[in-house]
Amino acid sequence: FDIEGVAEPVRLAFLLAHTEFEDKRVKFSEWGAMKSETPFGQLPILEIGDDSRKMTQSMALLRYVGTMEADGSLYPKEFMFEIEEAIALLADLDKAWGPALYFPRKPTAFGHDDPDFAKTDKGKEAVKTMRETFVSEELSKYCKFIENLLEKSGTGWIAPTKTPSIADCVAVPALRKFSRGFIDHVPSDCLAPYPKVVDYLERFCALPEVKGRYHDGIGGVPKEE
Amino acid sequence: FDIEGVAEPVRLAFLLAHTEFEDKRVKFSEWGAMKSETPFGQLPILEIGDDSRKMTQSMALLRYVGTMEADGSLYPKEFMFEIEEAIALLADLDKAWGPALYFPRKPTAFGHDDPDFAKTDKGKEAVKTMRETFVSEELSKYCKFIENLLEKSGTGWIAPTKTPSIADCVAVPALRKFSRGFIDHVPSDCLAPYPKVVDYLERFCALPEVKGRYHDGIGGVPKEE
Structure with a gap:
């Protein structure tokens, strides 16, 4: 969904790991048709490469992304x-x-x-x-x-x-x-x-990987017009 | 506390890891005096050896015990x-x-x-x-x-x-x-x-490490008189 929600920690981990990812936001109007095809009726879902496996559960994805990173600094x-x-x-x-x-x-x-x-x-x-x-x-x-x-x-x-x-x-x-x-x-x-x-x-x-990502709240920068 | 509660997964992990542990159950009547001395006002707490550190958060303890085991089979x-x-x-x-x-x-x-x-x-x-x-x-x-x-x-x-x-x-x-x-x-x-x-x-x-532990519900065996 196009909110920070439970997927945001995973997105941040990808950013800090300097790993490219396609951040596909699902519209609430599309969700009805999708829900039954997801493993546990929930988002987010991670699909990697040609692997047809739909990986789910944000906290499991987070730890997984944490170990994907080469130097292991995200999850030492x-x-x-x-x-x-x-x-x-x-x-x-x-x-x-x-x-x-x-x-x-x-x-x-x-x-x-x-x-x-x-x-x-x-x-x-x-x-x-x-x-x-x-x-x-x-x-x-x-x-x-x-x-x-x-x-x-x-x-x-x-x-x-x-x-x-x-x-x-x-x-x-x-x-x-x-x-x-x-x-x-x-x-x-x-x-x-x-x-x-x-x-x-x-x-x-203010980390270089995150800077400019947020436009409200603490740490947010106003959107340029 | 003397209930299965959130500590039970940690106790089971210790059993499966064949690691001895002292399972100290806190009485509800003792808790009032203890609470303020715990890191987050919660049980369980794990203390290891002479380390004065009070480790807490059952799910963190579980993963920690999971990696303590020599062959790593609890958390491969x-x-x-x-x-x-x-x-x-x-x-x-x-x-x-x-x-x-x-x-x-x-x-x-x-x-x-x-x-x-x-x-x-x-x-x-x-x-x-x-x-x-x-x-x-x-x-x-x-x-x-x-x-x-x-x-x-x-x-x-x-x-x-x-x-x-x-x-x-x-x-x-x-x-x-x-x-x-x-x-x-x-x-x-x-x-x-x-x-x-x-x-x-x-x-x-029915695992040898667990057998006889429970006395009610599925997998429980009646207590011998």
């Missing part, structure tokens, strides 16, 4: 544990964000009778409360953990790797999205209380 | 992608199960006003509906995907490894728990429509 064995620890922490953040994100789309999955609950005044209020609570409780907790990891690594990256690893490819989109201002009730300055996180995101986005 | 590089694909699919299953599991404990996280909603008649009905819907829609979908993976691998394991891999250490507790009969509204025969899944779980639980 010696820091495998630290990289995996950071990726798992970011998965926890994602899990904590899940209900607040998906609730308005499918309230019946969260114990509500009315599928249109999110359109009611009470429903709108509930979404606002959930998201504000997420920002004040969960996002703050995880940002502090991430500041701890950055401090512990001492290299400027989330794991103690000299250059960015696949953990940074996960961390940057996962954190940056909250600063992009497109999510109702999540203010674009919500990361401001965590200057080390802001500095980290800006530093990653 | 050649099938790394397939192993990761299966682990990611199981994470999706876990994510799909999340709301139905956690909703009764904390309904306010899911847009409800009343923290005791799950104790009301309406709340009880909502939990029942969510869990029954999970079994009929999500669990069935994932069991079919897992049957596909087992068929594709052809080795009897979820990834195409000759012997069990860390992906099986994740898959078995993740699937088996639904057959243990301790979750309200999830009947212990809910996996019966997926005979390949049942056969797979029984086969794993």
